Amino acid sequence: MRTGTNGLLLALLAALLGSFAGGVLAQQARQGPKQEQKQEREQEQKQEAPPVDPEAGAPEPAGPPMLEPETDFEKITGRLALETRDLLTKPFQVMPAPPPAVVLRGIIGFVIFLALAYVAGHSRVKRWERSLNIGHVVTAGLPFVILGFVASQPAVGILTPTTLAGVAPLLTLGLGWIGFGIGSRFAGQFYDRMPPNTGAAVILTTAIPMAILMLLGWLFVKFLGQGVVEGLEPRALREGLLLATAGAMSARSAPHFLRAFTPREAASPRMEWVIELEQLAGVFGTMFVSAFFRPLHGAVNWQLPGTAWLFVLFGMGLIMGIVVLATLTRIERGTQFTVALLGAISVTAGMASYLRLSAIAVCFLAGAIVFNLGGAWRDEVRVVLERMERPVYFLFLVIAGALWRPDDWRGWAFMGVFVAGRFLSKWVAAGMLGRFWMRDMSRHERGILVASPMGALSVAVVVQAQDLYPGPFVGWSVTAVIGGSILMEIALQLALRGRKGPEAEA
Amino acid sequence: MQAILLLTLLGLMHATRTFSPAPLAGSVPASVVMAGGFLLLTALFAGNLAKGIHMPRLTGYLMLGVLVGPQVLGLVTEGMLGQLRIFNGVAIALIALTAGAELDLKTMRPLFRGIAWITLVGVVGTGLLLSVTAFLMRGWLSFMGGMETGTALAVAAMLGTTAAAQSPAVVVALRKELNADGPVSRTVLGVVIVSDLVVILFFAFTSSIARGLLSPSGQQAAGLGTLVWEVAGSMVLGVLIGVLVAAFLRSLSEGGALFVVMVGFLTAEVGQRVHLDPLLLALAAGVFIRNATSYGDRLHHEIESASLPVYISFFAVAGASIHLDALAIVGLPAVTLVVVRGLGFLGGARLGARIAGSEEAVRRYAGFGLLPQAGLALALASLFTRSFPQLGDQSAALVFGVVALNEMFAPILYRMALVRSGEAEKLAETPAPPEALPQAETV
Structure with a gap:
């Protein structure tokens, strides 16, 4: 086995250990001092309804109830069941049916957005963007964020809450599509070509930013989130982990972009490997967050600890991978194949999301199994997956823009912390890598690691978090990640303005 | 496996x-x-x-x-x-678009006489027979129990029209599956396509009247205007949609499948909200593209590559929506309608073919091709239940029950008829012109 593969296995092991550490931390954060909790629970039970942020859309469920023997289980489950029922029925009870003109505007507007996303994802548009050096999804997607934000304003009334509720299934499907697409890139042949020390490099460039960003995010929410909702502690840790997950990754297109400003001989492909493998951090991050931070804990039939949820997640990914593999192998090529692929991704993402697990992670596992064991049709499927990836991201950006609440200053402050923390942590990681593992690393390679803008998967991570954990804190993370992505790319563009590398000149 | x-x-x-x-x-x-x-x-x-x-x-x-x-x-x-019923609207529009795109007037000219007589005697006659049967059975149907005679007649006419619908999708699919070609399969294809148009027009007409009669009295005056808007407006706007689709197909070589699905979605969702008939809109668009432009085959290809997921969802959702408990109550009327329909089509097609002077094989076997029901019938059944929710679950069970029974057994009968007529496996020997052989959908 090559060194790169060893490194990757180490990275996976580290990620697993990290998950367990995260789980323990999360559990500790939930448990806290027993006496204090008991008092809090008594207070909670006295309250008729949990405090709700009026701007946060659906009310965030109250802190996760404890399931120790001394807990009054029936009262808590009863209260949660009531909350769940309220959450389920509120939109239908409170919101009157919109007039046909509003519905029509929503339908037509959304179809236009879909068409724009499709066109923007077209290969010709992509080439044109690259020629202008704005080939990153986030920069190219900035107009979609703005469009989504504008379209959600009451005066415009295109992306109304009703429309957004109607298109929510597309988000779940899109998350699954992205997860499956990422999984498709991690087939066996991928590891065989991996350069030495890649695994160690990935550990450093993801673990250090994750640790720093998690700490910063946790502290930020802990101090500025006082009084916003109940049960702050686990949420602060969760937001920290989400921020860490989103910030650990870089845009896949970053090496191509930076190479345009780099002499040919200095542009080693190994950084592309590192950045590609960083996507795993995103997948594992969402995996652990969704396994250990369970929304609506207590209102469902399956009462499992976080570690067991992790097993469920892996098991589901494995089983669905085998089912999808068997399906695609048995089905006729042509239109039936398309139906099978669409159905497989839908059912996998839907099941994961139904269990409140990460659709990205489960579909990633299924996709990795399918593409490691699949037949000659793999390349064809990969092309289909990649062709739709950009439109899906653009659609995410429209919806993220529509759900964006930029009037909360704490979101912007969070963005500042996030950008500074990410830059600093990547700089530290690149420095350590150059000193200990890749002594021959060039200045340009270091530049790629430190200055790489964030990728579209980071956006998908926070979009998924909005689905799993609706509430004000995720809104801050959305502002931090989307705003931060754009800010970093613009800063990079400005820094490189006027410099033309060999590719740009060509 | x-x-x-x-x-x-x-x-x-x-x-x-x-x-x-x-x-x-x-x-x-x-x-x-x-x-x-x-x-x-x-x-x-x-x-x-x-x-x-x-x-x-x-x-x-x-x-x-x-x-x-x-x-x-x-x-x-x-x-x-x-x-998931969001797929219904898209499927209805795509089915109608397919049916319109199959209506090649030039190719069908030699068969016009036979098609016209079978349509008139077999299809229209059976539709009337079914309407009369439904009216006579109103004592068995609780949703028609308390209705006045005029209202009951209108609802019976609508039921008869819905039950008279046939299935170009099944006819085309079986033809492809058996590689069948000859006067029977060609005539049947022509009749079911023309019947689509007739049934859609009749449905729009009868449903407008029924809507007027079932609505509060103040709205009855709007019945005729609504009908004109629904039928004429749908056809005019449908042609405009056809122009747009043809322009897209001419300008861009890729993305056509997604575009067609989008058009289907918009036609269905916007059409019903502005009181236009999505079926007529899409049918008119399809007929225009097939006969006034050279993009009929391309449209067919694009629909074929995009529509299967929509069709599968549509049929599966339709199956899941069948109220079996209500079907048990309306079982006898449903079976009666199925039997009357079968006898009407078999007898009417034989009589129509005899009047038109068609070949003996057409006289004997063409009626079997009219029996299957699928896309259009389900589309009309969906429209029926969506448009008249006040008629309740029993009416939905009846229309879906008739469709379900025909779906299960009629394709088997038509398959046997094609084999017995000797037209099976003829397509490989004498390939028909491409216009007459639209790509079969796998439904």
Whole structure:
């Protein structure tokens, strides 16, 4: 086995250990001092309804109830069941049916957005963007964020809450599509070509930013989130982990972009490997967050600890991978194949999301199994997956823009912390890598690691978090990640303005 | 293997549903995606299994829907079905667009006489016969029990029209499956396509009258204007849609499939909200593209590559929506309508073919090609139940019951008729002009 593969296995092991550490931390954060909790629970039970942020859309469920023997289980489950029922029925009870003109505007507007996303994802548009050096999804997607934000304003009334509720299934499907697409890139042949020390490099460039960003995010929410909702502690840790997950990754297109400003001989492909493998951090991050931070804990039939949820997640990914593999192998090529692929991704993402697990992670596992064991049709499927990836991201950006609440200053402050923390942590990681593992690393390679803008998967991570954990804190993370992505790319563009590398000149 | 996969998916779905019997807050979109993907995959397997035992695939889709729906296993709930019915509108529009794109007036000219007489005697005659039967059976149908004679006549006419619908999709699919060609299969194809148009027009007409009669009295005056708007407006706007689609197909070489689905979605969703008939809109667009432009085949190809997921969902959701409990109540009227329909089509087609001087094979076997029901009938049944919710579950059960019975048995009969007429496997020997052989949908 090559060194790169060893490194990757180490990275996976580290990620697993990290998950367990995260789980323990999360559990500790939930448990806290027993006496204090008991008092809090008594207070909670006295309250008729949990405090709700009026701007946060659906009310965030109250802190996760404890399931120790001394807990009054029936009262808590009863209260949660009531909350769940309220959450389920509120939109239908409170919101009157919109007039046909509003519905029509929503339908037509959304179809236009879909068409724009499709066109923007077209290969010709992509080439044109690259020629202008704005080939990153986030920069190219900035107009979609703005469009989504504008379209959600009451005066415009295109992306109304009703429309957004109607298109929510597309988000779940899109998350699954992205997860499956990422999984498709991690087939066996991928590891065989991996350069030495890649695994160690990935550990450093993801673990250090994750640790720093998690700490910063946790502290930020802990101090500025006082009084916003109940049960702050686990949420602060969760937001920290989400921020860490989103910030650990870089845009896949970053090496191509930076190479345009780099002499040919200095542009080693190994950084592309590192950045590609960083996507795993995103997948594992969402995996652990969704396994250990369970929304609506207590209102469902399956009462499992976080570690067991992790097993469920892996098991589901494995089983669905085998089912999808068997399906695609048995089905006729042509239109039936398309139906099978669409159905497989839908059912996998839907099941994961139904269990409140990460659709990205489960579909990633299924996709990795399918593409490691699949037949000659793999390349064809990969092309289909990649062709739709950009439109899906653009659609995410429209919806993220529509759900964006930029009037909360704490979101912007969070963005500042996030950008500074990410830059600093990547700089530290690149420095350590150059000193200990890749002594021959060039200045340009270091530049790629430190200055790489964030990728579209980071956006998908926070979009998924909005689905799993609706509430004000995720809104801050959305502002931090989307705003931060754009800010970093613009800063990079400005820094490189006027410099033309060999590719740009060509 | 596909049976094992089907069972595995049923088990996985059941296991997942035990997490929480009803979708949790925030899980509603997930449950819709899960149910949609589950229906797509399992119906695909069921369709292939049905094909393996010489049944049409769509029978498999429908039966699977019945099995997993709320009435039997309950893996797909009413709530999930409600969200998944968004496919109905798209499917209705795509079916009508396909039917319109198959209506090549130039190719069908030699068969016009036979087609016209069979349509008139067989289809229109059977429609009238079915309407009279439904009216006479009103004592058995609780939803027509308290109606005045005029209202009952209008509802009976609508039921008769819906029950008279046929299936170009099944006819084309069986023709392709058997490689059949000859006067029987060609005449049947012509009749079912022309009948589509006739049935759609009759449905629009009768439903407008019924809507006027069933609405509060103040709205009755608007009946004629509504009908004119619904029929004439739909046809004019449909032609405009056809112009747009043709312009897209001429300008761009890729993305046509997605574009056609988008057009179907917009036609269905916008059409019904501005009181236009999505069926007529799409049919007019399809007829225009086939006969006034050179993009008919391209449109057919684009629809074929994009429509299968929509069709499968549509049929599976339709199967899951069948109220078996209500069907038990309306079982006798449904069987009566199926029998009357069968006798009417067989007798009417024979008489029409004799008047037109068609060949003996056409006289004997063409009627069997009119028996299958699928896309259009389900589309009309869906429109019927959506337009007149006040008629209740029993009316929905009746129209879907008639369609379900015809779906299950009629394709088998038409398959036998094609084999006996000697037209099976003729296509390979004497290939027909491409215009007459639209690419069969796998439904």
